[in-house]
Amino acid sequence: VTRDLGALAAANVCLLAAGAGIARASGFWRAPHELPGVVAIAYVAGVGAVGILATLALLAGLSLQVWQVILACGLLAAVGVRAPREPALAPSLAWSPAAKRVVLVIAGLLGIYLASLLARSALEPLRHWDAWAMWTMKARAIVLLDGLDTRVFAGDAYAYAHRDYPLLVPALEAIDFRFMGRLSTRVVDVQFWLLFVGFLGAVAQLLRDRVQPLLLWPALLLLGLAPSLAIQLEWSIADFPLALFFALAAICGWRYVEWGEPAQLVLLALFAGAAWATKREGLAFVVALFLLLYVFAAIRRRRLLPLTGALGVSLVAIVPWLAWVKTHGVEPRELPLGKAIDPGYLFDRTDRLGPAVRQLTWETFKPSWWLALFPLVLLAGVLALRTRGGRGPAVFLFALLGLMYASLLWAYWGDVPEIHQHVEHTARRVVTSALVTAGVFLPVLTTRFARQPAREARSPRAGTESGRSARRCPRA
Amino acid sequence: VTWRVVRRELGSVPAALLAAGALAAGLAVLPLQTARALDDAYDAKAFSRYAAERYGAAGRGFSVALLDRVRQVLPRDAVYYLDVKHRPGATALRFWTRGWLLPRIAVASPDEADWVLSWRGDPDALPVELADRQEVAPGVVVARVAR
Numbered sequence: 001v002t003r004d005l006g007a008l009a010a011a012n013v014c015l016l017a018a019g020a021g022i023a024r025a026s027g028f029w030r031a032p033h034e035l036p037g038v039v040a041i042a043y044v045a046g047v048g049a050v051g052i053l054a055t056l057a058l059l060a061g062l063s064l065q066v067w068q069v070i071l072a073c074g075l076l077a078a079v080g081v082r083a084p085r086e087p088a089l090a091p092s093l094a095w096s097p098a099a100k101r102v103v104l105v106i107a108g109l110l111g112i113y114l115a116s117l118l119a120r121s122a123l124e125p126l127r128h129w130d131a132w133a134m135w136t137m138k139a140r141a142i143v144l145l146d147g148l149d150t151r152v153f154a155g156d157a158y159a160y161a162h163r164d165y166p167l168l169v170p171a172l173e174a175i176d177f178r179f180m181g182r183l184s185t186r187v188v189d190v191q192f193w194l195l196f197v198g199f200l201g202a203v204a205q206l207l208r209d210r211v212q213p214l215l216l217w218p219a220l221l222l223l224g225l226a227p228s229l230a231i232q233l234e235w236s237i238a239d240f241p242l243a244l245f246f247a248l249a250a251i252c253g254w255r256y257v258e259w260g261e262p263a264q265l266v267l268l269a270l271f272a273g274a275a276w277a278t279k280r281e282g283l284a285f286v287v288a289l290f291l292l293l294y295v296f297a298a299i300r301r302r303r304l305l306p307l308t309g310a311l312g313v314s315l316v317a318i319v320p321w322l323a324w325v326k327t328h329g330v331e332p333r334e335l336p337l338g339k340a341i342d343p344g345y346l347f348d349r350t351d352r353l354g355p356a357v358r359q360l361t362w363e364t365f366k367p368s369w370w371l372a373l374f375p376l377v378l379l380a381g382v383l384a385l386r387t388r389g390g391r392g393p394a395v396f397l398f399a400l401l402g403l404m405y406a407s408l409l410w411a412y413w414g415d416v417p418e419i420h421q422h423v424e425h426t427a428r429r430v431v432t433s434a435l436v437t438a439g440v441f442l443p444v445l446t447t448r449f450a451r452q453p454a455r456e457a458r459s460p461r462a463g464t465e466s467g468r469s470a471r472r473c474p475r476a
Numbered sequence: 477v478t479w480r481v482v483r484r485e486l487g488s489v490p491a492a493l494l495a496a497g498a499l500a501a502g503l504a505v506l507p508l509q510t511a512r513a514l515d516d517a518y519d520a521k522a523f524s525r526y527a528a529e530r531y532g533a534a535g536r537g538f539s540v541a542l543l544d545r546v547r548q549v550l551p552r553d554a555v556y557y558l559d560v561k562h563r564p565g566a567t568a569l570r571f572w573t574r575g576w577l578l579p580r581i582a583v584a585s586p587d588e589a590d591w592v593l594s595w596r597g598d599p600d601a602l603p604v605e606l607a608d609r610q611e612v613a614p615g616v617v618v619a620r621v622a623r
Binding site for chain 2: 001096098099101102106109112113116117119120122123124125126127128129131132133136137140141144145149151152155156157158159160161183184185186212214215218219221222224225227230234371372373376379380383442446447449450451
C-alpha cells in the first residue's frame with residue numbers, strides 16, 4: 001500500500017505542477033510565496049486540465065504512459081512562465097484575532113475528519129458495483145490494452161458499462177495505475193480523497209476575498225461533513241468529481257458576472273470542461289450554467305465575448321468525445337434524445353413524474369445524507385433576496401438549481417427503466433452536483449447580510465471595478 | 477464565547493445564526509463520522525492485497541479464485557465468449573469477468589469468439605464447434621472455438 005500511495009502522490013504532484021502553471025498564467029499567483037495561498041485552486045485546476053487532456057490523448061491514440069503524462073504536465077507548468085501584472089484575486093478580507101482562533105479550530109476539526117477519511121480511502125478495497133464494473137474497469141482496460149481499444153470501449157459485450165460516458169475518471173485512474181506500475185485498485189479511492197480536499201481548499205481560496213471567514217469555514221465544515229460525500233467518496237464513482245468540478249465552475253462563473261474578473265473565466269472554462277468530461281449529467285448542468293451566465297452577464301453589462309471564449313474552450317473537453325461516440329455508434333440507449341423531446345412520448349409517461357419528484361425531494365432534504373444543508377441554503381437565499389446586494393446571487397443560485405432539477409426530472413421522465421427502482425437507485429447520486437453547488441453558495445449568500453470587514457494591506461486592484469465592488473459593505 | 481465572536485464580527489443576527497446552524501450541524505456529526513471512517517479503516521486493514529483486489533466480487537455468488545484459474549488457461553490475447561445461464565449472481569459474474577479477464581476481450585456472440593468460457597452453462601448448445609476443452613472446475617469449461 002505504501003508504495004502505491006507514493007506513486008499516486010507522485011502522479012498528483014505532476015497534476016499540481018500543471019495546475020500551478022495554469023494558475024500563474026491566469027494571475028492567481030505571481031511570486032513563489034503566493035503559491036501556498038492558491039495551491040488548492042492550482043491542484044484542482046491541474047486535475048481538471050490533465051483529465052481533459054488525457055481524454056483527448058486517448059482519442060488521439062495515446063496510451064497515457066508515464067512519460068506522456070509528465071510531458072503534458074511539464075508543458076502545462078511551462079504555461080506559467082509569465083504571469084499577468086494584474087492579480088486574479090483581490091486581497092483577503094482581514095481577520096480579527098478572535099475570528100482567526102475560531103476559524104483555526106474549525107479548520108483543525110475538519111482536518112482531523114479528513115485525515116480519518118484518508119485512512120479509510122487508503123485501506124478500503126473497491127466495493128461499489130459501478131466503480132469496479134464500469135469506472136475502474138475502463139481504467140484497467142486503458143492500461144492493459146494500451147489506450148482506447150474499440151473492442152472494449154465500443155464493444156457490444158461491454159454495453160453495460162455505459163460506453164458513451166466520458167473518460168475523465170477512467171483516464172485519471174489509469175494515470176495513477178501507470179505511476180504505480182500495477183493495477184492497485186485498493187488505493188484508487190485516495191485520488192478521489194485528494195480531489196475532495198483540493199476542492200474544499202479551492203472553495204476557501206476562491207472565496208477568501210469575498211466572504212467572511214466566519215461564514216466560509218462553518219459552511220465548509222457542513223459541506224465537508226455531509227455523510228453523502230463521505231459515502232460517495234468511498235464509492236469512487238464519477239458523480240462525486242462531477243459535483244466538485246461543477247460547483248467550482250459555478251462559483252468562477254458567478255465571480256465573472258458579479259465582479260467582472262476575466263481570470264475567473266480561465267477556471268470556468270477548465271472546471272466546466274472537466275464537468276463535461278466527467279459524466280453525462282454534466283452536459284445538461286453546464287448548459288444550464290452557461291445559459292444563466294449569459295443572462296446575468298447581459299443584465300450586468302459584462303462582456304459576452306470572453307464568456308463565449310470560455311464556453312468554446314470548455315467544449316473542447318467534450319465535443320471530440322461526442323464525435324467518437326457518434327462515429328462508433330455507442331450512443332446511450334436509456335434516454336433516446338429524439339424520444340425525450342417528443343411530446344406524445346412524454347405525455348404517455350407522465351406517471352413517472354410523481355415518483356421522480358418525490359424521490360428527488362427526499363434525497364435533497366434527507367438529513368442523514370446532507371444534514372441541514374439545503375434548508376440552510378433556502379433560508380439564506382430567502383434572506384438574501386430581501387437585500388439589495390443579495391438578490392443577484394440568490395436568483396442566480398435558485399435559477400441554476402431549478403434548471404438542474406428540471407434536467408434531472410426530464411431525464412427520469414423520458415428514461416426507459418422502471419421508474420420506482422431506477423429513481424431509488426440513482427436519485428441519491430444525481431442530486432450531488434446541485435447540493436454541493438448550493439453548499440458553496442451558502443456563504444456567498446450569507447455574506448450579503450453580514451458586515452463586510454476591511455481588506456488586508458495589499459490592494460492592487462484599487463480603482464478597478466473589481467476593487468471598488470470588493471470594498472462595498474452590503475448590509476441587510 | 478464563539479457565538480459572541482461570530483455575532484460581533486458578522487454584525488448581523490441572521491448571518492450569525494446561519495453560521496451557527498452550519499457549524500452546529502457539522503459538529504453534531506463530526507464524532508460519529510470520524511469514528512465511522514476510522515472503524516472502516518481498521519476493518520479494512522485486515523484485508524490482504526490479494527483479498528482487497530477481489531473484494532468487489534465477494535458474496536456475489538461466484539468464486540474469483542476459479543476465475544484466477546481461468547486466467548491461467550485462457551491466453552492473454554484471447555477473444556472469448558462467456559456462456560453463463562440466468563441465475564442469481566449471473567449478472568455480477570458477467571460484469572466482473574469482463575474487467576477481471578482483461579486484456580482478454582469479451583464478445584457478445586460465440587460466432588465472434590476464438591474461445592468460450594462456459595460457467596455452469598451448456599457449451600454443447602452453442603452454435604460453434606469447440607476444441608481443446610479444459611474443465612477448470614466442475615461446470616467451468618474453457619474451450620477453443622474450432623474454425
